[in-house]
Amino acid sequence: MKESKLLIVGQKNELFTLLTRQFEGEFDYMWLDPTHLRSELKNVDPALVLLLHEPGKDLETHAYLQQELNGTPVVFVHESHDFQLFRDLVRAGAIDYFVIPEDLNGLENQLAIMLARLEKSPEKEKQLSFKRGSGQVFAFYSGKGGSGKTLLSTAFAQTLKFESTAQVLYIDLNLQFGGGESYLGVETTRNILDLEPVIKEMTEQHLRNVTEKEPLSKMELLISPCDAELAEYITEDFVTRLLRVCRRAYDFIIVDLPVNMDERTYTALVEADRIYYTTLMDTPSIRVFKHTEELFQKLGIPTADRLELVLNEVGRENELSKKDIERFIEYPVAAEIRRDIKGIQTAINKGETLRKLPKEKKLTPAAKDMRKWVVSMLK
Ligand SMILES: Nc1ncnc2c1ncn2[C@@H]1O[C@H](COP(=O)(O)OP(=O)(O)OP(=O)(O)O)[C@@H](O)[C@H]1O
Ligand SMILES: [Mg+2]
Structure with missing residues (x-):
């Protein structure tokens, strides 16, 4: 036999x-x-x-x-x-x-x-x-500026760290302007570019020497150089290599992306296991989504079973409801995050993050929605 x-x-x-x-x-x-x-x-x-x-x-x-x-x-x-x-x-x-x-x-x-x-x-x-590294890469993207990519990706990463034992890394690929560090209240001297000299033989140790820690959750971050000229040193190949090492070292890698589709953004979108497309609930946002979808197709960025919508600033006064959106867009809705001007503005003004503790009782509406999303993702 x-x-x-x-x-x-x-x-x-x-x-x-x-x-x-x-x-x-x-x-x-x-x-x-x-x-x-x-x-x-x-x-x-x-x-x-x-x-x-x-x-x-x-x-x-x-x-x-x-x-x-x-x-x-x-x-x-x-x-x-x-x-x-x-x-x-x-x-x-x-x-x-x-x-x-x-x-x-x-x-x-x-x-x-x-x-x-x-x-x-x-x-x-x-x-x-x-052989794969065990980490999953989640890219936050939107064709429209100001739709909550940075706020939601930072809060998602921080919540994930609080709600699980997973190793979480947040990467800010807004190379020109950054932004993630300010939502997370992290001051830093190190940034992603410090990896440039070692990128060809980068190890987990190199990576950890450059990450910063968000003080409350201890989630790790790779910060943007916030400099258009220096950012040019970060190439497509850099992003590919970086994500490969990250997958070995972390369970979840949350990548915040800028709107503009250059080769770095493209690479991150192709490498990602999942793309969370953040959108507001109005007609202009739907129109931009349709353009983005077309662009993804032209560029060969696969979306089936990878792209999920995140509805942001959900509230009664929105032009469109979830049902309307689902009529225009066929991708699944991963989460709905309420408009939470009070909770979010207060946090931003005080330089605080949305979450402060694991198992926190008093959460603002957006932080509650975020926890619900993260917990359901973990299941
Ligand atoms: N659910 C929400 N409720 C209230 N305000 C929100 C919500 N989500 C985002 N905002 C606010 O919207 C603004 C834009 O958010 P954010 O910076 O995350 O957008 P972005 O998509 O990253 O923008 P950019 O394209 O410039 O990178 C911020 O001031 C943020 O506080
Ligand atoms: Mg942003």
Whole structure:
């Protein structure tokens, strides 16, 4: 009988049952109990390993698999989001992780792709091609100025940091004028350009030497040089390399973009896992959205399953309702953030951020909407 390529390492618990039921008729698999790895691993030669979460054991089991199987890709499966653990595993060499049951279909698809590729290249050399950093890049964009990109992206990043254990980095790619640092009340001497001399061999350490910390949430930031001339040193290649290293070092990378579509903005939009398009609820904004959509198509920036709308300054006095917007624009609405002049103006005037603490009770309307969005995104 042909030996199956997939090895599941884990206890025969609920997670195991769920997965194997899903795999029935789809993939053959071998199975090993992690407590017997040392005696039994030498009898198998899998192309791909699926490691199931076991409290307190994952890193150790993973390290053993890496050592014994010599570069065989390991995919990790867990019942909940444990960013610290995911990060540690990816750093140790795991190529991907999935949260089950919510990612069950994603896992199945990914396994099918990987197994098909490995079939073609049994020498395991393909491993690198699907190795990904674990971090997700969310780009905030709008074709219209003043629609809340900077306010919402900073608040999103800060809220995400407060509401989870994830490592969060905010990058301000408004290279000429900046802006993120003032919403976050961060004074800084370092900026993104300090990475320029090392960009070709940039490591996580270089990156962390240049980031600043937002004092309340401890979220990290890469600040804009706020200088049009200096900004010219930041190229398309710079942005690509930067985001690649960021994905290894952080769980979420929130990128604030300017309206103008130069090659840096373009690169960030192409690299992003998700584009949050911020818009106000009026006809001019819809018109700009339509132009932007056309431009994205011309430039080859994919939008299907990536672009989501963020309705900003939602309120009764708006020209258009959510229903109207949905009639004109077919992309999903990720969030609705209320118009919150009092909360936001007070914060800006006092040089304060929208959030101050984790588990904060008294939140202004915009901060509440933001929390709702972030929590739903995490699920
Ligand atoms: N939900 C809201 N309620 C009240 N005011 C808001 C809201 N969202 C944004 N604003 C205000 O709108 C203004 C513009 O916001 P912001 O700077 O985030 O826009 P932007 O899209 O980044 O602009 P630019 O294109 O210039 O970068 C700010 O003064 C901000 O305080
Ligand atoms: Mg802005």
